[in-house]
Amino acid sequence: MRRRTRLCAAALTAALLPAGTLSGQATAATRQADFRILPYLQSPSSSGITITWFTEDGGPGRLTVRGPGPRGRQIARVAGELQPDLAYTTAELTQEIPGLEQGSWLEGPDNYKHSTQVSGLRPGAQYHYTVEQGGETFRGRFRTAPAADRWQHIRLIAMSDSETEPRGRVQRREWAPGAGAAGRPSADPGSLWDRTYGTTVLSGTRVLRYPLTEDEGLRRNLAVVRDRSPDAVLFTGDLVQGGGYQPGWDEFFRHTAGASGDLLTDVPIIPAFGNWESYGAINGGYGTPEDRTPVVRSRAKFHAYFDAPGNGTPEHRDNYHRIDYGPVTVLTIDSNNGEPDDSAASYPPEEKLTGREYTGPGTDTQENFTRPEYEAAGGRDLSDHSPGGRQWTWVEQQLRDARAAGQIVLVQFHHAPYSSGEHGLPMNHALTSGQGGTPMRVYHPLFERYGVTAVVSGHSEMFERSFVDTDGDGTGVHYYDVGVSGDGLRGVRRDGPTLDSPPLAYNAFSRWTADQGEPEVWDVVGGTPRLLSGGKHYGHLEIDVDRVRGKSGRKARITLTPVHVFPVMDDTLTVLRTERRTYSDHVVIDVGADGTPAR
Structure with a gap:
C-alpha cells in the first residue's frame, strides 16, 4: 500500500469482509460514517487536481494539502451541496434482489457533494492530503502530473464495463466458451461445476457460469x-448497470472509494460516458419517445459525480475533455449520439446486410432515443459525435494542438469502432444490436493523420485489439476493446445461431481476442478438470510510457499489456486465490520526437 487511511470501525470491518458477503448489519453500520463516498481524485494536471467526496449531511469538511509549494500547505473549508439527482426512487427503495437482504445495499436518503480544485502545485511532486469531516479523518496522497519535458515513466490503466449493481454481489455471469473450451468440466445439470458455481443456457447451449461473482471479479481486478x-x-464507459440507477453508483464507489476498495482516493479517474450512463434501469430504461426523462436523469447523475476540464461548450462539459499528463494527452469523446439519428427499423428486411457485408459505418451508435426526444424531456447536454459538429471540431483542434506540442496522444470513448463482438455491426445489418460502434470509424482518418497512438473503448464486453492502417505505411492506430472490468464475459460473434458456429469475423481489422487467441488449458486432477492457463477473464489494459534516451529521433517507448485476473482452483473447483497474469498480445510502440508512432 502506498498510504494508509483511517476509516470508522464499521467501514473497516466491511472492508475486511470477502466480496459479496457485506451484510445488511454492516451496511447499516457503515451509514453512520461521516463519509458517504471517500475523497476521490479527478482532472489531474501538472499544477493541480480536483478532490471530491460525498456526505449525507452536507456539513463543511476541512481539506489540508501538504507538499512542495509556496507555503508548504493549503487549507480549504469545503461545504456540501445537495445533489437531488442522486436521490433514491420508490422503485429502488422497494427493490428485492434474491440472495440479499432487502434494502441492505441502500445508503441514506441524501447526497451532498464536497468538491474543490487544488491549484498552484508543482509538476511531478507528491502531496499528502487530509479531509476532516465530522468526527472522521481521511488521509491520502497523490502525485501531480510531470512537466512535458521532465519525466521518466508514466503508467496508465484502461478499463471498461464494470457495470456495477448490488446484484453483482451474488451474480455469476455466463462464461462464453472460446478456444480450448472443449476441455472444460461438464456443464450438465447436477455436475460439480453446476453445484458449485451454476450453469446457464446461452444460444441454446448449456455453459458454465464464471467462478467469481461480478463483485469479486471487479474487486480483485481493482486490487x-x-x-x-x-x-x-x-x-471508458459503462461504469454502472444503468446511469439512472442510484444503487449502481453506490456500488461503483463502494469498490473505488469505499468499503470494498479505495483505488480512486490516490489515483485519479478519467471517465467517459457509456451507453449505460444514459439508461434508467428499473427506473424506466430509456423511457419512451413521448418521455425520455429517464435518459435525462441518468446523464445528470454522471455530471453530478464527475467534473472534467472545460471544452469551450458549457452545456457539453464532462462529455468530452482533454487531460495532459506530462507528455501524454488523453482525449475523451462522447460516442453516445450520432446525427442524423438512425435505427434498425429504418431498413426493410430485404435491404439489410448479412454475413460480412459492409456498406459503410452508419451515422448513429444508438437507436434508443433521438435528440428532439431528449431535449423535449428537458435535456440540454447531448453532444453528437458526427463530422462537422461541435465535438468533432473540438477533437480536431485538440489533435492539431497536441501534435504541434509533440504530445503522445491516446483517445478513449465507449463504443468500439472495430469489434468482433455483440456490438460490432452497423445499423443496417440484419444482426445489429442497434448499438453498434462502427459509426465512430469516421474519426479514424483524423486519428491516423495526427498520429494517435491508441484508442481504448469497451461496449462489446470483449478483450480485443484491432489495427487499422489505411495508408499502408505501417504506422496505423491500435484499437482496444477493454470491456472486461467486472460484468459480462462474452466471446466473438458467431456466424450462426449456436456457440459451435464459426466466428462471424466481421471485424477485418482484428488482430487478437482473449477468447480466441488465448486457448484454455485444462488438466484433469483428481478426476476433475482444472484450468491451468488461458481463457477470457476479468482484466484491464496496462499502458506504460517510458522515456527513451540515447536513441536518435526517439522520444518514448509505449508498451501495451493486456492483463487478466486468473482464478487458481483446486481439484474441488474451489478458488484458492487469483493471480495477475498477462496475455501474449504485448504491443510495443516507439514514438518519435514529434510524439507520433515511429516508422
Whole structure:
C-alpha cells in the first residue's frame, strides 16, 4: 500500500469482509460514517487536481494539502451541496434482489457533494492530503502530473464495463466458451461445476457460469490495478448497470472509494460516458419517445459525480475533455449520439446486410432515443459525435494542438469502432444490436493523420485489439476493446445461431481476442478438470510510457499489456486465490520526437 487511511470501525470491518458477503448489519453500520463516498481524485494536471467526496449531511469538511509549494500547505473549508439527482426512487427503495437482504445495499436518503480544485502545485511532486469531516479523518496522497519535458515513466490503466449493481454481489455471469473450451468440466445439470458455481443456457447451449461473482471479479481486478501504482485510470464507459440507477453508483464507489476498495482516493479517474450512463434501469430504461426523462436523469447523475476540464461548450462539459499528463494527452469523446439519428427499423428486411457485408459505418451508435426526444424531456447536454459538429471540431483542434506540442496522444470513448463482438455491426445489418460502434470509424482518418497512438473503448464486453492502417505505411492506430472490468464475459460473434458456429469475423481489422487467441488449458486432477492457463477473464489494459534516451529521433517507448485476473482452483473447483497474469498480445510502440508512432 502506498498510504494508509483511517476509516470508522464499521467501514473497516466491511472492508475486511470477502466480496459479496457485506451484510445488511454492516451496511447499516457503515451509514453512520461521516463519509458517504471517500475523497476521490479527478482532472489531474501538472499544477493541480480536483478532490471530491460525498456526505449525507452536507456539513463543511476541512481539506489540508501538504507538499512542495509556496507555503508548504493549503487549507480549504469545503461545504456540501445537495445533489437531488442522486436521490433514491420508490422503485429502488422497494427493490428485492434474491440472495440479499432487502434494502441492505441502500445508503441514506441524501447526497451532498464536497468538491474543490487544488491549484498552484508543482509538476511531478507528491502531496499528502487530509479531509476532516465530522468526527472522521481521511488521509491520502497523490502525485501531480510531470512537466512535458521532465519525466521518466508514466503508467496508465484502461478499463471498461464494470457495470456495477448490488446484484453483482451474488451474480455469476455466463462464461462464453472460446478456444480450448472443449476441455472444460461438464456443464450438465447436477455436475460439480453446476453445484458449485451454476450453469446457464446461452444460444441454446448449456455453459458454465464464471467462478467469481461480478463483485469479486471487479474487486480483485481493482486490487491488481492498485498494486501496479498507476498514475491515472481511464474508465471508458459503462461504469454502472444503468446511469439512472442510484444503487449502481453506490456500488461503483463502494469498490473505488469505499468499503470494498479505495483505488480512486490516490489515483485519479478519467471517465467517459457509456451507453449505460444514459439508461434508467428499473427506473424506466430509456423511457419512451413521448418521455425520455429517464435518459435525462441518468446523464445528470454522471455530471453530478464527475467534473472534467472545460471544452469551450458549457452545456457539453464532462462529455468530452482533454487531460495532459506530462507528455501524454488523453482525449475523451462522447460516442453516445450520432446525427442524423438512425435505427434498425429504418431498413426493410430485404435491404439489410448479412454475413460480412459492409456498406459503410452508419451515422448513429444508438437507436434508443433521438435528440428532439431528449431535449423535449428537458435535456440540454447531448453532444453528437458526427463530422462537422461541435465535438468533432473540438477533437480536431485538440489533435492539431497536441501534435504541434509533440504530445503522445491516446483517445478513449465507449463504443468500439472495430469489434468482433455483440456490438460490432452497423445499423443496417440484419444482426445489429442497434448499438453498434462502427459509426465512430469516421474519426479514424483524423486519428491516423495526427498520429494517435491508441484508442481504448469497451461496449462489446470483449478483450480485443484491432489495427487499422489505411495508408499502408505501417504506422496505423491500435484499437482496444477493454470491456472486461467486472460484468459480462462474452466471446466473438458467431456466424450462426449456436456457440459451435464459426466466428462471424466481421471485424477485418482484428488482430487478437482473449477468447480466441488465448486457448484454455485444462488438466484433469483428481478426476476433475482444472484450468491451468488461458481463457477470457476479468482484466484491464496496462499502458506504460517510458522515456527513451540515447536513441536518435526517439522520444518514448509505449508498451501495451493486456492483463487478466486468473482464478487458481483446486481439484474441488474451489478458488484458492487469483493471480495477475498477462496475455501474449504485448504491443510495443516507439514514438518519435514529434510524439507520433515511429516508422
